[in-house]
Structure formats: structure tokens, C-alpha cells
Amino acid sequence: MKNYIFLFFFLFGVSVNAQIERVEPPFWWSGMNRSEIQLMFYGNNIAEYSVSTPSEMIVSNIRKTENPNYLFVTVQTEGLKPATYNIRLSKKGKKSMSYPFELKQREPGSALREGFDASDAIYLIMPDRFANANPSNDSHPQLQEKADRSNPGGRHGGDIEGIIQNLDYLEDLGVTALWSTPLLEDDDPAYSYHTYAQSDVYKIDPRYGTNEDYRRLATEMEKRDMKLIMDYVTNHWGAEHWMIKDLPTYDWVHQFPGYKNSNYRMTTQFDTHSSKVDTELNENGWFTSTMPDLNQSNPLVLNYLIQNAIWWIEYSGLDGFRVDTYSYNEKEGISKWTKAVMDEYPNFNIVGEVWMHDQAQISYWQKDSPVGAIQSYNSYLPSVMDFTLHDAIMVMFNEDEQSWADGMVRAYDNFANDFLYNDIYNLLVFAANHDTNRINEEFDGDVDKYKLAMTLILTTRGIPQLYYGDEIGMRGDKPAKGDADIRRDFPGGWAGDEQNAFTEAGRTQQQNEYHSFTKKLLNYRKNNEVIHTGKLLQYAPLENVYVYFRYNENDRMMVVINNNPEAQPLDLTRFAEGLAGATSGKDIISGEQISLDQNLEVSGKSPLVLELK
Template sequence: MKQLFFLFSVFFSLSTFAQIDKVEPPFWWSDMHQENLQIMFYGKDISQHEVSAPKDVVIENVLKTENSNYIFVTIKTKDLPTGSYTFNFSKKGTKGFSKAYELKERREGSTIRKGFDASDAMYLIMPDRFANGNPDNDSNVNLTEKANRELPGGRHGGDLQGVINNLDYLEDLGVTALWSTPLLEDNDKAYSYHTYAQSDVYNIDPRYGSNEDYKKLAAEMHKRDMKLVMDYVTNHWGAEHWMIKDLPTYDWIHQFPGYANSNYRMSTQNDPNRSQIDWRYCVDGWFVSTMPDLNQSNPLVLNYLTQNAIWWIEYANLDGFRVDTYSFNDKDGIAKWTKAIMDEYPNFNIVGEVWMHDQAQISYWQKDSPIGAIQSYNSNLPSVMDFTLHDALMTVFDEENPGWDTGMIKVYENFVNDFLYADINNLLVFAGNHDTNRINGIYKSDLNKYKLVMTLVLTTHGIPQLYYGDEIGMVGNKEKLGDGDIRRDFPGGWIGDDNNAFTETGRNQDQEAYHAFTKKLLNYRKEKEVLHFGKLLQFLPENNVYVYFRYDENERVMVVINNNPEAQELELTRYAEGLDGITTGKEILSGSEISLDKTLKIEGKSSMVIELR
């Protein structure tokens, strides 16, 4: 009896240590460019064990931290074929338990996948506010916040199935790339719909659907020659993240100790005269109290984020990243992260949010920047967001009696500084996004001003980005009514909505007017390489009329934007350089033939897109 009790005790003791709660990445792929893989095993006091692997698996390193619940095992994956490999965990020479780990086969051509570029038009959605395709997943028993569509800052139930259901709408509109705000689990008690305070970065939030649903979205988009862009967050996680609740190392996050808020002054990153305390509170300070700041200078953190990003690209078959708060990261760490991804996928694209109001400081963060080179810094980041153009677009079309530096000259001057950028075609140009006031709110639902805005965004150089609902005239004012007001539900995305703006018959007259204009211009742009990669020739605005040309060896397009309430007549001899001897053209927005031999009349508050013949 005593012997039986002893054997039972040994078995029970071993089984208590046999619990592995998490393995991350949960699996990997063979034939990756990155030769080493660091696997994190997590479980109660797991570091009390030693780890071994099959003889064909080379363990490069086993790292145990001050938290006994973690072991980080680095293996050499180069030349390892696909299959299952068993890791054994033993204690004091006695085998305790085992864990199988799978290397999968990569998709053919995975490494040379092509990311988004200036031939694309990107559409930004907040999935919780776009369409509810599966009402059964609006709330989840394991997650705190439940659906409440009556609450502007609550969860409304939009999900991945809702996006999939409306891909035909996006394709018909002329969209070729979709950027969704984050979809990974966010277990915040409130405002979790924005999903930037993630609590698990290997799983889609079940209120949006499943990991398989995300793969399905990518597959359905690829059938339509559309690209899927993931909103990736390197700077912070949510306070509810399971690793934040049980930190692998004290310095996994920035501590002061504990919480201190960022001062948000990103200019301290490249200020040669900065104080260390100001720089530290920018880079190390938390974005908000519920978003602990990740320490990318910790190699464990950096490698975890790198592998997680690559895992999602490979798993979901992604076409790009938009990286949140890019310039708040440790700049050397984020440069390594970016380079590792671009080394794995040389034709991929990543656009970083660098929300600054100075072109030199925005340029600093783009790959091969002449500004960054002054400080011997290269972020390796292919694309940045053109916030200075956005700044101009928010005011310029209300400036009808311009002075020296107001009116259309603000747009002209924005492009004067193109020499600051390493790649002007890889700038994301936009009128608004989920953090800014809606352009139709700013311009008080003036359709003519919307047309001026979108003409510029869709015909200048760079990658145009639209914010969901702008194309049907949606409005919002965050200063007066909070963020929820600029993130309203897309009409028709929920059963019982008053109208369905996803369909022509469901749109009201005003919505259709916005939509028809946007659709015409987007679909024209889709087929015009000259608007993708052609050169830009601009002329100083006269009488608040801005004229520019996009041109290449084969085509020329003339764009005229009249910001006056009154009609204007242009003497075309001034634009001879752009016209290049051509005297006729087709005006795309109206479909009319245009004579360009002497003068050109343009109505007040209107634009013309003329394909030169």
C-alpha cells in the first residue's frame, strides 16, 4: 500500500509540472529566412525543468528569466523539414512531460509576396462599426465588455463576417486594399472596440470571429485581387494582457517604477538638444494608463514582437502592416523589427503612423531618409503617413479669400518639400482616419468641398487612403461628442438599420451623390498607371486655383482645383509645360471633351481631372 501511495505521489507530482499553459509561437514554418526560432513555453514553475529535443533539432539557447513560469528555447530551424518535433522536460534527471511542436509547409512564393503600393487605394475600417455579420458573437462569456450598441464608446457588434459580406461593395467602389484597425483580443473593461489595448496577440478577439475567419477574409480578398493590411501595435499592449499580469522580466515593459504617462513629444527622438528626461517620458512613458509601454530594447521583447508579426503574415497571408504609434518606439529596436520583416518579405510594405506636423520630422522615419542620415539613423520603414497634407486638407477648402500662406498655396507648399522624402510614392495620403475629425464634419456636409478633397487625395502621388463612410457623407465631431462620434456604425451593417448604404437602392439621395463621385474617381484611378507612379508637375496657385499634372512617357493627366465660390477662367499658355503641346482632353468627372488651346473655364468650388489626348 505504501509503495502504491508512493507511485501515485510521484505520478501526481510529475503531472502537476506537466501543465504547459501556452506555447508561443504556437507553431512555425520550415524554410524561413530567419534561421533561428525562439519558442516560449509558459506554465507554473516550468523553469525548474531542463529541456531537450530530438537529435535533429539543434537547441541554440535555453533562457530562464527571474519569473519561473517561463522558458525561452531557441532552436535552429535552417534545413529542418516540416513535421512534428517533441520537446522533453525533465527535472533532476527524471522525465516529466513532453510537448510536440509543429513546423508547417510554407505557401508557394510566400517570401516574395507583393505588398500594397501606389497602385492601390486603401480603405480603413473599424470592424466593430462596419457591419455585424454574426450577431451570435457580439458578446463573449470569457471577455468582460458586452455589446451595447446604444453606447457610443461601447461594442456594437461589427465583425469579420460583416467585412466578408461586404467585400463586393468595396470592390465595386474601387478599393484595392483594406486596412482594419486591430482585431486581436482586447479584454479592457470599456472602450475595447478600438482594440489597441491587446490582451492576446496570437488570437483574434472572439467578438470579431476566429483566426480562421481572418484567414478567410484574406482569401476572399485575394480572389478579388485585393490586399489585406493588418494594424500592428509594437509600442504597447493592454494592461489585461496575460503576460503583463505575469511579466517574464521586470523590464519587459518600461517602469518608473510602475506607470508614467508619455508626454507625446515625438520630436525628442531626433532633437539634438533634448534633455534625457523629456526623451525618456516620450519613448518610455505609457500611451495611456491602460496601455503598458513595451521595451523594444529588451532582446526578448523585440524577438517576441518580430516573430509574432511574421507569424501573422505567414498564417493569414497578409499583404501589409500599418504600425500604430511607430515613432513612440525605441527607435533602434523598431528599426531592427522592421528590417527583420522586410528581410523575410522583401516586397512587403509597412506604413508607420508618425503623427507629426513637420515634413522633415516625418521623413526622418522613412527608410533611407536624407534627414535620418544626418544622425546616421535608418528605420527601414518603407512608408509613412502624410500628416502635413492632412493638416492642410482640414482647413484649406474653407479659405476662400487667401492670404500669402493660406488657401491652395498650403497644398502647393506641402509638395514643395518632396525632396525631404526618400520615396514620395510610398507616402500614405489621406483626408481623415479613425483618430481625426471626419472631413464631412469639418466641411459641414458640403458635397462640393468633399469632391475637392477627394480629387486631390486620389490624383496626387502616394497611396490614397479613405476612411469608411466618408464616401457616403458620414460626419462626426470628436471634440464635441468624443471618439465614438467619428466612429459611427455604417448604415446597413446591422439588421433593422433605417437604410442600407451598401447598396445603390438602399442609399438616400445625399449618400448616393457622395458615393457616385468617389466610385467614378476611384475606378478611374485603378486603371491609370500615370496616377500611380507618374511624376508630379505643379504650378503656383493663382486666384486660389491649383493646377498640377501627373505624367509619364505614355500619358498625361491635368488636374484643376478651383477653391473659389466663383467660376474662373485660366489662360492656358501658362501651363504649356504641362500640356506639352496637347490641345484636347477628356474630363473624367463629367465625361465631356475639353478644348485646351487657349483658355479653360472651371466652375466655382469644383475640380476637373482631364486626360490629355
């Protein structure tokens, strides 16, 4: 433990007396909007010491808790220049200690950084399963779980360097933003590869790399005009977190006493008829027995989470957060956390995982929601995930015939409810992610159905997100084989792999068909403003054919998704409003020019994306 502590301080260039085992945050920045910083000092009986600072640094509060190993010291940094300020801890009859607290110089324009938006296309990876460029860090002597690629649910060795070495692949594909599942340390004895049960939230898991490696990833992405999104967990930590093992306060986590599992009833957050026992169990119950639920009603906890989030944005140069299990948090606490981050970075973006199956319930959690306003609630969360569209995609492309509620009507009905959202362009749209079944498993490897789904995701309103490997047809059956099957290794990410799907020559003919279609659409939308922010005009589907338009003052496009196995004729007079006088259009997939002055026939189970002239 001691070796680990000194390694932590060594990495940040800090030398301290052994009595001070940790200080968090380890440093801050000059000129931040959040200039009142609460430093957490940790060490054996450290609360017995008094605190003094240089005259120019004001201590506005000192907080002790029932655990004498913690001391919370609030300092004012407003007006202080970048420098190192020695904070001294002293006790009569004992040798005094000092901590060199550094205020760093901010990067120019840091406060006004632009977050991800509808002009981006996000690629989601699980780093342990993407690419392993540094086998020497696959296991770590001070962390419990060792690498075992033969175990589907074990650690396989993917790392940050593997991501960096494949950024050219992502850029060529047309990706503009990367969301990685968490990279912070997770010392669970098993299944730690998902990294949602974190054991240190100021440290990248050394099996992925170092804090500096993560910052280098952001820098390399910036060179390519790509954005980095961190998967942030506010609701819980892992049972192996060092603070969980020595709680600062009894109520740092929710206790019953001890563990009780959540009932997962997120509807209790707004249900006017909900019982207190159900509401409490959803908000305060643990996500699992290995993920203690953080108590955001405790000001020390909430402030710790706010500072940690801002620290990672500033340190790494992040462009966004995806917040795990957003709607399991205490809704007042998560609202304060979100507002604090957005106040510091007004152009930043945060998308919350609100895994619900009703548009009104999802909308409740978006900033300035007309639904949330009914209860005078505002989460300040800019973006939410369009899970209802995902639900539709998972079934409708397997429905060859249209009924009143089946087939492409599912997509039409989903967008018909957009009036419930405050900002439809800030919805994350996706076919699948790391928690859902693989989309190509649902389609049984049918590339035509994949093309229909990707056309919808990449041309409708909102911010599209792809799951790694979907672009080469990767499959996985979660119901039958569990999470590990939908989180397989990307072929070619490990030395010695029989196949390297990162290259055209290394992919099969079918994989290249998936890939080339995805690449064509992604690169088309990259610089096409009408797809980013254009209005959506949709027509009620007929014969399982869904037609919609995206348009602005200068440009217009027509999208046809024929989910019918048979070719279907379209009477173009019906779409006069959307065509707005256009007589021809360029098919962006084939490059052909198509006349629109007569009936149009669309092949079975195929999309058509027309740039109108």
C-alpha cells in the first residue's frame, strides 16, 4: 500500500511526509471559475494537525469527520498566480509536514472548449477488447485480476496505446469522437475489464496505461480534429475503492446498514404515486453488491465528485462526458453536479445514460425539459440517449411487413414524440452499445438490414454513436452467452491474431461490405451541415417504406428506407413538400444521378440517400 501511495505522488512530482498519504485533488489551476477548492488530506490521525498556508492563500474552512484519518481543507485560489503553495500541517510536539499544492497554468481557451454535438459521429469502444499495443502492462503486481485472454470474461490486455495506434483507422472510417468505457482503476478480483467498479478515481488503471498516456490520447485525437469523451461514474464506486475501505463518514455511501440492492425502478424519481420505500431503494440501493452507492446528499461527497470531474476535463483536455446510470443518482445531487460542470465549461457536453423505454420519461432528464418542468425539476443535463429508437431498431428491421404499429411505423412513431424533448439535436442515437445485444446478432448477419439501420442512425436528427466492430459485422449473443460475447476482441488488435480487420486486405469480403458502407456514410455526414442541424420532415410509412427529408435554407436531402423485401415504387407527387421542386438527386452511396420527375422504385431491403438538386 505504501509503495502504491508514493508511486502516486511520484507520478505527479510531489514529495510529502509519510504521514500525508494522499491529497485530492493533487493540484488545481489558476483562473478557474471554481476557485474555492476543498482539499482532502488523508493519513493516519491526520485530523489532529492544524493547517497553515502562505499569506496569499486563504483557508476558508476546515472540516473534520468521525474518521481521524481525513482532513478537509477549503482554500481560496481566486486571484492567485500559477505557482506552488506550501500547505503546512503541524502538531505540538510533532514534526510538521508540508504539501506543495500547485496551481497550474490553464491551456488557452480551456473554459470555452467545444463539446461533442450533432456534427460528430461517436465510436464506442471497450478498451480492454480493442487493441493491445503494450503487452507488458496486461497485468499489474498491485492489482488483483491478471490478464487471461482465454477467459471470455477476463482481462484481455487492450490499452490506451492500442487506441492511439489505431486512431488513423477511426479517422479514415469517418469517426470524429471517441467514447471509451471507463479507464480509471478498477481493482475488482474478477470482471474488472468493464471498469465501472472503480477503486481510484484520480488514476488511470495501470493495465491501460498512465494518466499521461490518457492525456496523450486526447492530444493525438485533437491533432486529427477528433474529440474524446470520458465515461464518468457518479452513482457508485467499487467495493475495492480505497476510501470505501476507510470511509471518511458513515454516510459517504448509502447504508441500510450495509448493502441492499437497488430495485432499479427509475420511474420512482418522478412518479407522484411512488411509495417512500420504493423511491429510497431506487436512489439509495446499490447497483450491485460490489458497487457501493455514493451518497450525493452528503456535501463532502458531492463536492468531491464535482472537483474530480472538473479535474479530469482540465487535466486531459476532454470534450465530453458520458455519465453512467444517470437516472439512478439522487436527482437533486446529480443536478447540482451537472450544473457545476457546465458552469465551468458552458460549451461542454454531457450525455446521460437514462435507460428507459418511454420518451416522456427519458425527456424528464434532459436540460430544460418540458416534462421535468411539470415538477419544477431541471437536471441541467444537455444530452440523453434515445433508447426508444434503439428499442425500435432492435425489432423493426426484422419485421418485413408493416402493420399499424410494426415495421417502419416504429421509427415514425418514435420521431413523432420529439415534441417531448427540449433539444432533439442533442439526443444520442444508436443501434447498440456495450450493454445491449450486438445489432448484427439481432439481424443474423444480414448486411442489408445493417445498412438500413446505419442509414437511419447516420442521417436522422441527433448525435450518432456506433459500437466498435459493428462496422465489420461483429456478432455476439448476450442472452445466450453473457456480456463477454458482445465484448469480443477486435480482430487484429493483438499480435499474432489470425486476421487484422483494421486493414482492408485483412478483412473478408463481407466485412469489407459492412465497412465500406459505414465509411461512405460517415465521411459524407462529416461535413454535411444539413444532417447535423437540418430540420426533419417525415412521412407516414406505406408498405414498410419510410421516407424523410433533412433540410435547411441552403440544402436538402431525401432518405428512403425500404424495409420491404420486395422492390417498392414511390409516387413522388406525395413528397412534393419535401422535394421542394427538386427534379434530381445524387445517390451518395452509388454516386449515380437519379431523376425525380417520375415514379421512383427502391430495391427491397435497401436504403436510398439522395442529395437533392
